Amino acid sequence: MESEKISYSSSANLGPGYDILSLSHKAFFDKVRIETSNGSEKIMIISENTPLNPEKNTAGLSIMKIMEDKNINEKINIYIEKGIPIGLGLGSSGASSSAAVKAFNELFDLNLSNDEMVYYSMYGEIAAAGSAHPDNVSSGIYGGLTLITSVEPLNVKKIDINYDLNILLIIPEMNMNNKTMYARSLVPKTVDMTDHIKNSEYLSELIYGFLKGDRNSIRYGMNDVIVERARSPMFPYYYAIKEKAIKNNAISACISGAGPTILIFIDEYSDKNNILNDVKNIMSSFKTDYKIIETDIMEGYYE
Numbered sequence: 001m002e003s004e005k006i007s008y009s010s011s012a013n014l015g016p017g018y019d020i021l022s023l024s025h026k027a028f029f030d031k032v033r034i035e036t037s038n039g040s041e042k043i044m045i046i047s048e049n050t051p052l053n054p055e056k057n058t059a060g061l062s063i064m065k066i067m068e069d070k071n072i073n074e075k076i077n078i079y080i081e082k083g084i085p086i087g088l089g090l091g092s093s094g095a096s097s098s099a100a101v102k103a104f105n106e107l108f109d110l111n112l113s114n115d116e117m118v119y120y121s122m123y124g125e126i127a128a129a130g131s132a133h134p135d136n137v138s139s140g141i142y143g144g145l146t147l148i149t150s151v152e153p154l155n156v157k158k159i160d161i162n163y164d165l166n167i168l169l170i171i172p173e174m175n176m177n178n179k180t181m182y183a184r185s186l187v188p189k190t191v192d193m194t195d196h197i198k199n200s201e202y203l204s205e206l207i208y209g210f211l212k213g214d215r216n217s218i219r220y221g222m223n224d225v226i227v228e229r230a231r232s233p234m235f236p237y238y239y240a241i242k243e244k245a246i247k248n249n250a251i252s253a254c255i256s257g258a259g260p261t262i263l264i265f266i267d268e269y270s271d272k273n274n275i276l277n278d279v280k281n282i283m284s285s286f287k288t289d290y291k292i293i294e295t296d297i298m299e300g301y302y303e
Contacts, residue, residue: 007141015223017206023297034104043076050082050096065123089256129180166267168276169294215251235260
C-alpha cells in the first residue's frame with residue numbers, strides 16, 4: 001500500500017502576523033510518498049537532501065508522533081522529493097511534514113481533521129526550528145491564507161483574500177546553517193506596549209484588507225515594528241527594496257517567514273518593470289545574487 005501527496009511553498013508572518021499568518025503559493029512544492037514496508041526499520045527515510053534519521057527529519061518526526069498516538073506499528077518507507085529550496089523562508093520544512101501527514105492519513109484511513117493534520121505537521125517543525133510552530137504547516141494543509149487563533153487547543157481559520165493580486169518572490173542566494181533557529185532567537189522576549197499596540201493595528205488592518213478587498217488596508221497592514229525590525233540586520237537590503245517597491249505602486253512587501261526571501265504583492269496598478277529594475281540595482285549594491293519568481297496564491301485544499 002502507498003500514498004503520495006504534495007504541499008506547496010508558503011510565506012509566513014506577512015509582516016505583523018508572526019507565527020500566526022501563512023500564505024501558500026505555487027512557486028515550489030514538495031512531494032512525499034509513503035508505503036508500507038517489510039524492511040527492518042520502523043521508519044525508513046529515502047531522500048537525497050533531507051536528514052535520514054526520522055527524529056531529525058520534519059516528515060519523519062511528524063509521522064513518528066502520529067504512529068505513537070494512534071498505536072500504529074506498521075513499518076513504512078517515506079520518500080521525500082524536495083522541490084522547495086531549503087533555508088530561504090519559503091516553508092520548506094513545513095511542506096515536507098504536511099505532505100507526509102496528508103499521505104499517512106490517507107494510507108491508514110485515519111480520517112484526521114484538517115486541524116489534526118496541522119497539529120501533527122507542526123510537531124515535525126521541532127526537527128528544523130527547535131519548536132513546534134504551526135504557521136507554515138497550516139497553509140500546507142488548508143492552502144491559501146491561514147490564521148492561527150489558538151495553539152492549545154490548536155485552531156486554524158481560513159481567511160479569504162478578496163483582492164486580485166500576484167506575488168513576486170525575491171530570493172537571495174545565501175546559505176546559513178541553522179538560519180531559522182537563529183532568526184527565531186532574534187525575536188525579542190518582551191516588547192514595549194506602544195509597539196504591541198502598533199502591531200495590533202497593523203494585523204487588524206491587514207486581515208480586514210484581505211477580507212474586504214481593500215488595497216490600502218493591505219498596504220498599511222503589511223508592516224511590523226517588532227519581528228522584522230529585530231531581524232533586519234540579517235537582510236540589510238530589505239527596507240530599501242520595500243521602499244522602492246511601494247514607490248512603484250506595489251501593494252506592499254514583507255520578509256517571507258524567517259527570510260531571506262522577500263515577498264512583494266503586486267497588481268495591475270504596480271509598475272513591475274521598475275520594481276524589478278530597482279531590485280536589481282539594490283541587490284547589486286549589496287553584492288548579493290538573487291533570483292525572482294512571479295507566482296500566484298495556492299488556494300484551497302490540495303493533494
